[in-house]
Amino acid sequence: MSGVAAEPTLNRGPSVEATMPRYGMVIDLKRCYGCYTCVMACKTANHTPPGVFWARLLKGESGQFPNVVRQSLPVLCMQCDEPSCLEVCPTGATMKLEDGIVVVDHDKCMGCKACIMACPYGARYSVDEWESYFPDGLPLSPYEEFTKKAWEEKSGVGVATKCDFCRDRVQEGRDPACVEACPAKARTFGDLDDPNSEVSMLIKKYRGQVLNPEFGNKPKVYYLPPR
Amino acid sequence: MNPNANGQMQREWGWWIAIYLFLGGIGGGAYTIGAFNWLVGGVAGESTTVSLWIGFPALAIGSLCLLVDLGSPTKAFLAGMRPGTSWIARGTWIISIFMVLAFLHFVLHLFTGTGQTSGGRTLLNVIAILGIVFAVGTMAYTGVLLSASKGIPFWRSGVVPVVFVVSALVTGHFTIMLGIALTSGSAAVPDPLRIMAFEAAVLVALEVLAIVFFLQAAFRLPDPRESAERILRNRMFVIGYFLLGLAVPLVLMVVAYRTMPQQSPTGAVTLLGIGAVLGLVGGVILRQAILASGALPTLNMGGFEFRRIARPKDPKPAPGLMPPV
Numbered sequence: 001m002s003g004v005a006a007e008p009t010l011n012r013g014p015s016v017e018a019t020m021p022r023y024g025m026v027i028d029l030k031r032c033y034g035c036y037t038c039v040m041a042c043k044t045a046n047h048t049p050p051g052v053f054w055a056r057l058l059k060g061e062s063g064q065f066p067n068v069v070r071q072s073l074p075v076l077c078m079q080c081d082e083p084s085c086l087e088v089c090p091t092g093a094t095m096k097l098e099d100g101i102v103v104v105d106h107d108k109c110m111g112c113k114a115c116i117m118a119c120p121y122g123a124r125y126s127v128d129e130w131e132s133y134f135p136d137g138l139p140l141s142p143y144e145e146f147t148k149k150a151w152e153e154k155s156g157v158g159v160a161t162k163c164d165f166c167r168d169r170v171q172e173g174r175d176p177a178c179v180e181a182c183p184a185k186a187r188t189f190g191d192l193d194d195p196n197s198e199v200s201m202l203i204k205k206y207r208g209q210v211l212n213p214e215f216g217n218k219p220k221v222y223y224l225p226p227r
Numbered sequence: 228m229n230p231n232a233n234g235q236m237q238r239e240w241g242w243w244i245a246i247y248l249f250l251g252g253i254g255g256g257a258y259t260i261g262a263f264n265w266l267v268g269g270v271a272g273e274s275t276t277v278s279l280w281i282g283f284p285a286l287a288i289g290s291l292c293l294l295v296d297l298g299s300p301t302k303a304f305l306a307g308m309r310p311g312t313s314w315i316a317r318g319t320w321i322i323s324i325f326m327v328l329a330f331l332h333f334v335l336h337l338f339t340g341t342g343q344t345s346g347g348r349t350l351l352n353v354i355a356i357l358g359i360v361f362a363v364g365t366m367a368y369t370g371v372l373l374s375a376s377k378g379i380p381f382w383r384s385g386v387v388p389v390v391f392v393v394s395a396l397v398t399g400h401f402t403i404m405l406g407i408a409l410t411s412g413s414a415a416v417p418d419p420l421r422i423m424a425f426e427a428a429v430l431v432a433l434e435v436l437a438i439v440f441f442l443q444a445a446f447r448l449p450d451p452r453e454s455a456e457r458i459l460r461n462r463m464f465v466i467g468y469f470l471l472g473l474a475v476p477l478v479l480m481v482v483a484y485r486t487m488p489q490q491s492p493t494g495a496v497t498l499l500g501i502g503a504v505l506g507l508v509g510g511v512i513l514r515q516a517i518l519a520s521g522a523l524p525t526l527n528m529g530g531f532e533f534r535r536i537a538r539p540k541d542p543k544p545a546p547g548l549m550p551p552v
Contacts, residue, residue, distance in 0.1 A: 058533040062530050073531070088315065091308070091309070109302070110299050111298020112297055116239050117237060120524050122523050126298050212524070227530075
């Protein structure tokens with residue numbers, strides 16, 4: 001070893017040694033200013049219907065007046081190493097792939113919603129019917145027609161759906177849509193098993209934490225603390 | 228009312244699932260009591276007959292309610308393909324086997340006269356013992372289904388299956404009483420009814436203890452506490468379940484038990500019938516209220532609490548906010 005810190009690497013796809021990456025994400029809460037760009041980027045990229053937010057933003061407060069701090073918390077599917085959604089799935093529709101991403105096979109899902117009840121992070125959704133964004137029974141706009149078709153082709157109807165780290169994009173060597181769109185560069189995506197990846201180094205350097213570790217799900221989305 | 232006020236409650240499992248859990252409980256409870264009476268040969272042959280008329284149909288209708296709630300019911304058969312991997316898969320097998328046993332018992336006992344011969348009686352005894360095992364499994368499963376849901380802290384209690392088993396026995400018992408009251412009316416034999424009133428009072432008292440213990444345990448932790456407070460603010464739960472579904476039937480059963488020998492059969496049957504109907508309505512309300520009070524857990528990070536988790540079906544803009552196209 002030369003003693004010089006190694007350059008961070010993204011290491012998306014399978015490496016030449018054919019070791020499968022274990023994808024994870026780091027969200028720096030000091031950088032996040034709650035602009036909802038990730039939420040909108042996710043909706044645009046995944047054509048999610050009204051009311052479905054694979055990427056969400058929660059707001060929390062701490063302290064007492066007048067010393068109150070408000071904090072944003074972006075949340076998404078934590079792609080847990082021990083996913084409780086997988087444990088309760090009766091049909092085998094929920095699977096953890098070799099790269100650690102948890103996906104739903106909509107050809108197998110019967111829509112029992114047990115996985116939605118099992119996820120302590122509230123990351124799963126089920127959509128029986130596409131509802132218009134607009135009130136008063138207006139017909140779907142051309143954009144809605146397009147997104148509805150795209151959603152039904154990709155995610156199905158009446159089945160469980162969730163964030164899959166934009167797996168299609170990742171396989172093309174791109175970042176998930178929320179990572180790419182974040183104007184504050186608060187999100188970083190990469191291989192948690194590679195000690196030289198940016199995500200691993202950020203977690204190590206800034207003591208990345210997972211949300212509610214007491215749930216025991218071993219999430220792969222880490223947060224760098226806000227203060 | 229702010230539609231977002233409900234933002235932290237689960238909204239996926241509603242009335243269909245409540246009715247499914249209720250009917251599953253009734254099927255299991257009624258069969259257990261009827262088959263037990265058959266095995267010990269005591270209380271009333273009528274209770275066994277009525278329970279067999281109730282057990283299988285209740286389960287069949289309950290299963291239909293579950294199918295209605297499924298997002299993709301044509302794939303429901305897949306739930307039975309991987310037994311042992313999840314509670315729903317196990318439950319599918321438990322309920323299916325129980326339905327077969329209940330149906331067999333129903334047909335053999337009521338339509339073939341199998342119980343008239345010694346060999347036939349042995350066969351029915353074996354079916355009844357196996358049926359009771361799977362009936363208890365079905366009653367417990369309705370609670371285990373909820374307690375296995377890690378995302379709803381209120382349900383993550385070992386007491387939930389106990390509450391559901393006791394409630395299933397109570398509602399099963401009430402259904403049998405109601406069946407006897409409706410079929411026999413004033414011709415009902417007072418002594419067995421008196422014993423059933425006593426049993427019902429004991430079971431209702433046990434349910435009161437179970438539900439009080441469940442709520443008291445929920446108050447110990449912040450997230451379940453929120454649900455417990457919510458369920459106690461729910462008028463339908465307090466008045467419909469606790470008062471009309473538990474307290475009033477308990478009083479009616481005790482009164483019926485104490486006055487049965489002196490009272491006219493019609494008066495006693497009326498008392499028991501009213502108590503049974505109220506108890507049954509309370510059983511549905513209990514399950515719906517527990518489902519509707521399931522609050523999502525609070526997320527914590529860096530000293531902040533993030534209590535509201537947006538869920539599907541966020542409210543649409545109020546009519547008039549969007550200009551007409």
